[in-house]
Amino acid sequence: MNYAVKILTPADADTVEAALWYDAQLPGLGVEFMAEVNTAAQRLTGFAEIHRIRFADVRRAPVKRFKFYGLYYLIQNDEVWVIAVHHGRRHPRWLRERRRKLGE
Numbered sequence: 640m641n642y643a644v645k646i647l648t649p650a651d652a653d654t655v656e657a658a659l660w661y662d663a664q665l666p667g668l669g670v671e672f673m674a675e676v677n678t679a680a681q682r683l684t685g686f687a688e689i690h691r692i693r694f695a696d697v698r699r700a701p702v703k704r705f706k707f708y709g710l711y712y713l714i715q716n717d718e719v720w721v722i723a724v725h726h727g728r729r730h731p732r733w734l735r736e737r738r739r740k741l742g743e
Contacts, residue, residue: 683700
């Protein structure tokens with residue numbers, strides 16, 4: 640099945656924040672990070688169901704070059720909603736809270 644992928648505003652803000660950090664480490668690396676996130680999101684159009692559920696109904700797709708990052712997403716009918724771009728070493732409590740707020 641082909642899905643439409645929507646990167647929600649909080650996930651977009653996560654991406655920009657991480658890209659700015661990477662750019663501060665090495666100029667141009669932030670642009671590469673954003674490109675990898677977009678590539679990971681595009682892969683979800685055809686293969687969103689292959690990733691296992693991490694909690695509730697949230698799945699994680701890896702960002703290949705930046706291995707500690709993942710796209711956390713929900714499958715809603717024929718759409719994929721990316722709710723966060725999250726570093727794996729951060730505590731997942733805020734991610735669970737973000738998911739809970741979507742349900743309200």
